[in-house]
Amino acid sequence: MRSNYLYMISKFLTPMCLLLTLLFSTTIFAQKETGSINGVITTSEGKSAAAVTVKLKGTNKAALTEEDGDFVISNIKAGDYELEISLVGFQTLLYPVKINEGKMTPVKIQLSVTDKQLEAVIISTTHNKFRPANSPTVAKLPLTYLENPQVYTSVNKELIQQQGLFSADEAMKNTSGVVKIWNATNRVNDGGALYTLRGFQTGASLRNGITGNITTTVDAVNLERLEVVKGPSGALYGSTLVSYGGLINRVTKKPYSRVGGEVTLSGGSYDFSRLSADFNTPLDTAKTALLRINTAYNSIGSFQDNGFSKNFAFDPSFSYKVNDKLTLYLDAEINHLNATVPSIFYINTANIGVNSADKLTVDYKKSYQSDDLAGTSDVANFYGLIDYKLSKNWTSQTNFSTGRNQSTGYGPYFDLDAGNASITRHVWILDGHSNSFQFQQNFIGDFTIGKLRNRLVAGVDVLNQKYDMRIVASNHGYNFDQVSTVGAASNYYNFNKFSVDTFFNSGQAVYPYLSNIYMYSAYASDVLNITDNLMAMVSLRVDHLNSKAIPDPSSGTSSEAFTRTNVSPKFGLVYQVIKDKVSLFGNYMNGFKNPTAPQNKYDAASNTLKPHVFNAEQANQWEGGVKADLWDGRLTGTISYYNIAVKDIVRTDVAHSDAASFVTAYMQDGTQYSKGYEVSLTATPVAGLNLIAGYSHNDSKLDKADASVNGRRPETAGPANTANFWASYTVSAGKGKGLGVGFGGNYASKAYVINNANTGEFYAPSYTLLNAGVFYNLPKFRFSVNVNNLTDKKYWTGYGSMIPQMLRQVIASVSYKF
CATH class of the missing domain: 2.40.170.20 (TonB-dependent receptor, beta-barrel domain)
Structure with a gap:
C-alpha cells in the first residue's frame, strides 16, 4: 500500500514540478513592469484601523482595509504615486509611495484618529457593508470580484449579526438560489444541513477552502463570512466536497x-x-x-x-x-x-x-x-x-x-x-x-x-x-x-x-x-x-x-x-x-x-x-x-x-x-x-x-x-x-x-x-x-x-x-x- 501511495504522489508531482520549474525560469527572464503595495493602517492608539478607504491617486485602484488594518493594491505600473487615505468627516491624508518593477512595497500608516472616532466613522460611512468580498479561496488566486469569471456570493458577519442569526444554516437564506431542503440530523456522513443550489443537493463541507466535514448545525460564532461558489467546480475542488450546483465555503x-x-x-x-x-x-x-x-x-x-x-x-x-x-x-x-x-x-x-x-x-x-x-x-x-x-x-x-x-x-x-x-x-x-x-x-x-x-x-x-x-x-x-x-x-x-x-x-x-x-x-x-x-x-x-x-x-x-x-x-x-x-x-x-x-x-x-x-x-x-x-x-x-x-x-x-x-x-x-x-x-x-x-x-x-x-x-x-x-x-x-x-x-x-x-x-x-x-x-x-x-x-x-x-x-x- 505504501509503494502505491508513493507511486501516485510521484505520478502527479513529477509533471507539476516540471511545470513549476518552467514557470520559475520564465519569470526570471520576464519583463517586470508592475509592482504592488502591501500596507497596514492603525489608529492614533496603535490599534488596527478597519474600513478605511485607500486609493492610489490619479488611478481607479483602491482598497478597503480589513479588520486587522491590512490592505493590498496590486498590478501597479512602476513609478511615484500618492496614497489617498480617507475617512468621512476627516481630512484626506496623502502618503507618498514609490512602486518598483516586480516588487512589493510595504507601507505602514498611523492615523490621527482614535478608536472611538473610527467606530463613529464606520457607523456613518457610505461603505457598502454587505458587498461581496474579494476572495483568495474561490479561485485559489487573489482575484477581485470583477476579475473572476465564476459567480459567487458572500454573507459576512455584519449581516449575520444584524439579522440576529447564530448558525451558518440560518445565514444561507441571504444567498440567491440557495434553499435549505434538509435539517441537520447530527449523524455521521450526512448529518449537516443540506441545500439546493442550481437544482442540485449541496452541503457545507469546506472550511477555508479545504475539507471541514461536520455532522451538526454550524455555529456562526467563528464565521467571518460564508462563500457560495456557483456551478460545477471540479477543476479546482474535485468531486468529493462539492456538487454540480456549486460549493459552500466557511x-x-x-x-x-x-x-x-x-x-x-x-x-x-x-x-x-x-x-x-x-x-x-x-x-x-x-x-x-x-x-x-x-x-x-x-x-x-x-x-x-x-x-x-x-x-x-x-x-x-x-x-x-x-x-x-x-x-x-x-x-x-x-x-x-x-x-x-x-x-x-x-x-x-x-x-x-x-x-x-x-x-x-x-x-x-x-x-x-x-x-x-x-x-x-x-x-x-x-x-x-x-x-x-x-x-x-x-x-x-x-x-x-x-x-x-x-x-x-x-x-x-x-x-x-x-x-x-x-x-x-x-x-x-x-x-x-x-x-x-x-x-x-x-x-x-x-x-x-x-x-x-x-x-x-x-x-x-x-x-x-x-x-x-x-x-x-x-x-x-x-x-x-x-x-x-x-x-x-x-x-x-x-x-x-x-x-x-x-x-x-x-x-x-x-x-x-x-x-x-x-x-x-x-x-x-x-x-x-x-x-x-x-x-x-x-x-x-x-x-x-x-x-x-x-x-x-x-x-x-x-x-x-x-x-x-x-x-x-x-x-x-x-x-x-x-x-x-x-x-x-x-x-x-x-x-x-x-x-x-x-x-x-x-x-x-x-x-x-x-x-x-x-x-x-x-x-x-x-x-x-x-x-x-x-x-x-x-x-x-x-x-x-x-x-x-x-x-x-x-x-x-x-x-x-x-x-x-x-x-x-x-x-x-x-x-x-x-x-x-x-x-x-x-x-x-x-x-x-x-x-x-x-x-x-x-x-x-x-x-x-x-x-x-x-x-x-x-x-x-x-x-x-x-x-x-x-x-x-x-x-x-x-x-x-x-x-x-x-x-x-x-x-x-x-x-x-x-x-x-x-x-x-x-x-x-x-x-x-x-x-x-x-x-x-x-x-x-x-x-x-x-x-x-x-x-x-x-x-x-x-x-x-x-x-x-x-x-x-x-x-x-x-x-x-x-
Missing part, C-alpha cells in the same frame, strides 16, 4: 495584532439562551504570535411540544509570523451537541389522499416523539497553513486538515399512512464515526511573460475519507407503532426511551456502512491578462480515486476495491467594459461524481448480471453574465444565465431486472439538465442605508431516466423560484447615532418533495417569510432585538419527506466590546 475569523473582543448574551423564544465570546490577543511584545478564541454555548427548546438542542462550540485560532516571508496558522473546530432529531415525515405511498403538506392532519406543533430519544454528536477538526513567500512573484501555501466526527443516539422518523389519519413511527439507533485527512500544496505566482500578466496556481492534493457507521434495528424491524393524527391518540407518549429500549432488547440487527477512499489530485489554473481589460482563465485537474476494499468479518469476504481517474477542465473569459467597474464574463466548467460501489450490470455474452464499477458522471456548465461594482463599491451586482447538462447517470435497467426476486440491474446512459438565471444585488444608496436582494429561477429536469421520474423535476431540486431581501438603516448623526432598524424576507415557490409516477406528487407549499430587527450600536455596547418569521408562518422543507420549520421567534441580545 471562511473563519483570523487573529489580529491587538487585544480586543466581544462577549454576547442572548435569550428568546422556546427557552433559547446563548453565551458567546470572541477574544483576541497578541502573545508577545513584537506581536508576531497572535491568538483568537471564539466560543459559544447555545441551548434551545422547540416550537413543538418536545425537542431540544444544546450545543457547545470552541474555535481557537493561532498565527505566528516567523519572519517577513514565513507565517504559520493553526486552527481548531471543536463542537459537542446533545439534541433530538427534527420530526421527519416520509411519503412512501400515493394513497395519502392529499398532495401538499398544508393539507395533512399531522399537528404542526407536535413532535410525536419524546425528549429522551436524543443523541450526541462531536466534531474535532484541526487545520494548519504554512504561508511562505518564495520570491517577489511566488508564494507557497501548504494546507492540511485532519478531523474526526462521531455520533450516537436514537434516530426516530415517521411515515405518512394512507388515508391521512395516522402515521407510523419508526426508530433506529445510530452509532458511527468518520475520519478525514487532507494535504494540499499550492504554488501561487503573479508574473509577466513579455508584457502579459499571469496569475497562476499549481498544486497537488491528497484527501482521505473514512466512514464507519452502524444502523441498529430491532429484530421486529424499524416499525415501532402507529399513532392517530385525528382526535385522541392514547399511545402518543409511548414513543420514549424506556419503550424503545424494551423494543430493542428483544433482539437486534446491525447494518454496517463503511467506506475508505483516497483521492490524489494535481491541478493548475492560470489567469492571463491579454489586455488591461480582457482576461482569460484556463484550468485543469487530474483526479485519481482509490476506493479501498472493506472486509466483512461476518461473511469472511471483502467489498471490491476499485480506482477511477478523471480529468476536469475549466475555461473563463472576463472583459471589463469599464475598468474595475463593469465586466462581462463567460465560463465553461466541468464537474464529475465518482461511483461509490460496484452495481449489477447486464453482460450480454454470458446473459447474466455481473458486478460492475461504472465510470464517473459528468456535468458541464456554460454560463454568461455581467458583474458591476459602481460608485466606489456602493452598488455591486451580478446577473447571470447558466445551463448545466449532466450525462452518464446510472439508472435502472428495467429490461434485465427481476422485481419478484428483488434483483436490480443498472445501466449508464441517464441525462439531466438544469438551467436558469440569477440576480444578486448589494447597495448603499445613502449613508447608513444598506440593501441586499436576490432572485433565482431554476428549470431542472430528468430527461433520460427511469420511467417513474423521466421528464420530471428532481425531488432534490427544491423550489423553482426563490427571492431574498434585507434592508437596514443606521442613524449616522445626532443623538441617535448607531441606532438602526432592519427588515427583510424570503420567498420560495412550491417544491415537489415527491415527484414520481409510482408514489404520486406531493409538494411543500410556497411561502413568504418576513424578519425584522432593531439594534443600537455604541463604541462599547451593542443592543438588539430580532423577530424571525414575523407572521408566524407554517412552512416545510424536505425531499422525499416533510420537515416542519420554526414558527415566530423573538431574540434579544446585548454585547460588550473591548
